[in-house]
Amino acid sequence: MKILITGGAGFIGSNFIFYMRETHPDYELVCLDKLTYAGNLETLAAVMDKPKFTFIRADIAGRDAIYGIFETEKPDVVVNFAAESHVDRSIENPSIFLQTNVLGTQVLLDACRRYGVRRYHQVSTDEVYGDLPLDRPDLFFTEQTPLHTSSPYSASKASADLLCNAYQRTYGVPITISRCSNNYGPYQFPEKLIPLMIANALADKPLPVYGEGLNVRDWLYVEDHCAAIDLILEKGKAGQVYNIGGRNEMKNIDIVKLICKALDKPESLITYVTDRKGHDMRYAIDPAFIHRELGWLPETKFADGIQKTIRWYLDNKSWWEKIVSGEYQNYYERMYGNR
Ligand code: NAD
Ligand code: TYD
Numbered sequence: 001m002k003i004l005i006t007g008g009a010g011f012i013g014s015n016f017i018f019y020m021r022e023t024h025p026d027y028e029l030v031c032l033d034k035l036t037y038a039g040n041l042e043t044l045a046a047v048m049d050k051p052k053f054t055f056i057r058a059d060i061a062g063r064d065a066i067y068g069i070f071e072t073e074k075p076d077v078v079v080n081f082a083a084e085s086h087v088d089r090s091i092e093n094p095s096i097f098l099q100t101n102v103l104g105t106q107v108l109l110d111a112c113r114r115y116g117v118r119r120y121h122q123v124s125t126d127e128v129y130g131d132l133p134l135d136r137p138d139l140f141f142t143e144q145t146p147l148h149t150s151s152p153y154s155a156s157k158a159s160a161d162l163l164c165n166a167y168q169r170t171y172g173v174p175i176t177i178s179r180c181s182n183n184y185g186p187y188q189f190p191e192k193l194i195p196l197m198i199a200n201a202l203a204d205k206p207l208p209v210y211g212e213g214l215n216v217r218d219w220l221y222v223e224d225h226c227a228a229i230d231l232i233l234e235k236g237k238a239g240q241v242y243n244i245g246g247r248n249e250m251k252n253i254d255i256v257k258l259i260c261k262a263l264d265k266p267e268s269l270i271t272y273v274t275d276r277k278g279h280d281m282r283y284a285i286d287p288a289f290i291h292r293e294l295g296w297l298p299e300t301k302f303a304d305g306i307q308k309t310i311r312w313y314l315d316n317k318s319w320w321e322k323i324v325s326g327e328y329q330n331y332y333e334r335m336y337g338n339r
Pocket of ligand 2: 086087088182191192193194196208209210211213215216217252276
């Protein structure tokens with residue numbers, strides 16, 4: 001079995017590579033990544049020169065390069081993590097989100113159609129469903145919830161999902177889609193809520209909470225997400241969407257306070273700042289379908305996962321300090337430029 005993993009130098013993709021090497025040591029993994037600001041080859045240092053692992057620097061939206069990679073590597077399965085993933089950046093400049101998330105997905109689907117694969121898996125997000133009101137805790141996103149996006153990011157992800165469905169129906173490409181809630185864990189880029197708050201708190205910098213901090217997200221430990229994708233690849237049905245969620249809703253402000261407490265930092269660091277435009281109020285996944293069909297359940301309790309995550313950021317300061325300073329961006333050239 002050979003799996004092409006796109007976006008594997010990012011947060012969830014790299015965790016997926018580690019998970020799959022551990023769980024299926026016989027699989028061959030090919031990681032394809034453009035190494036944007038969010039991709040970090042240092043994350044993959046432990047597997048870089050190992051057997052059954054190949055890294056290729058490429059853009060999923062570059063048709064010729066992608067066809068060339070499919071021709072040489074002949075993957076059985078493709079898992080597409082590659083994306084522009086930060087809502088705030090999509091509000092600043094939507095163009096690259098459409099380029100990578102929509103057109104890049106189209107190129108991968110065309111390659112699958114042309115060269116044939118056993119499965120194309122699209123890693124999507126619960127954000128395609130829009131948001132839920134805070135005063136209706138009885139409502140959850142199911143696979144039947146209509147797509148109703150708020151940000152350019154979520155609109156680009158929903159567009160990609162629709163393309164996947166179209167390629168399944170029109171051309172018979174065997175696709176699956178998973179829509180996951182907010183992930184947290186090791187190797188998350190420190191522009192996202194949890195790592196940003198940890199990094200700022202450790203530097204005694206202000207902790208910028210948008211609006212009143214009452215927005216709710218459904219947090220899932222990244223390894224549980226990886227296990228769900230593995231299960232979908234093994235037992236999932238082509239054409240099916242699977243919602244993945246932690247049944248773990250938390251208000252932003254409670255997470256920030258928890259991080260202050262864990263790091264022994266004063267809550268006076270919390271600074272309320274102007275709200276995000278179009279800010280979604282609440283995300284909440286109903287994971288009943290994937291539980292019933294594939295037997296998946298989240299295994300990591302938030303109380304344990306957040307402690308593990310904080311510990312990881314404390315133990316791996318050099319990983320994120322270089323990112324914060326921008327130094328990691330020279331890493332690829334320094335390490336691989338003259339090879
Ligand atoms: P990330 O931003 O940490 O990583 C994205 C990776 O994709 C980076 O390594 C980047 O270099 C690479 N990339 C970007 N554009 C590329 C291109 N054109 N060609 C090739 N590689 C490219 O993102 P993440 O948090 O790991 O998210 C991975 C996927 O999971 C995304 O599709 C995202 O929409 C989805 N998702 C994320 C979350 C979350 O909480 N982080 C939740 C649900 C779904
Ligand atoms: P984020 O990690 O960007 O994920 P998403 O927007 O995809 O859910 O943000 C999580 C929540 O935290 C979201 O409601 C926005 C909020 N937030 C802040 O309050 N301050 C921040 O500095 C960031 C990055 C996010």
